[in-house]
Amino acid sequence: MSMTVHRLNPSDRMDGLVFDPRLDSEGRTSVGTYVCPCGARVGFRTSHFIDGWVRGGGARLRPEAAATMDAARRPDPARGEGALDFHCPDCRRPVRILYRAEEFGMAVYTYTVTEILEIPAACPPDSPPGHA
Ligand SMILES: [Zn+2]
Numbered sequence: 353m354s355m356t357v358h359r360l361n362p363s364d365r366m367d368g369l370v371f372d373p374r375l376d377s378e379g380r381t382s383v384g385t386y387v388c389p390c391g392a393r394v395g396f397r398t399s400h401f402i403d404g405w406v407r408g409g410g411a412r413l414r415p416e417a418a419a420t421m422d423a424a425r426r427p428d429p430a431r432g433e434g435a436l437d438f439h440c441p442d443c444r445r446p447v448r449i450l451y452r453a454e455e456f457g458m459a460v461y462t463y464t465v466t467e468i469l470e471i472p473a474a475c476p477p478d479s480p481p482g483h484a
Pocket of ligand 1: 388390392440
């Protein structure tokens with residue numbers, strides 16, 4: 353099965369694109385919600401990006417989807433890029449949130465979402481055969 357990756361402007365899917373731990377320490381938590389075309393909402397906060405950056409993100413997609421995402425757009429850690437990968441909790445489409453980490457203190461970063469990738473052709477495993 354071939355899978356087409358859609359590369360999206362992040363503001364088409366998320367209502368917050370900058371995650372800054374300085375805001376969190378002031379009690380003004382950075383939040384951003386990804387809204388899938390199916391209507392599902394997945395919330396992110398700065399800690400998700402810190403964890404993804406430290407642990408390299410990824411590895412949360414099925415292998416075929418991860419390989420397709422990597423072929424379309426693989427993050428380059430040398431350029432401060434990372435990715436948060438997940439399957440939509442409702443429609444199961446693979447999603448990759450690409451971000452750029454910028455250091456403002458010793459090993460302390462802000463995270464800016466730069467692009468969102470989706471594979472809309474991926475069908476849920478329990479979809480009826482022949483159903484488009
Ligand atoms: Zn969905």
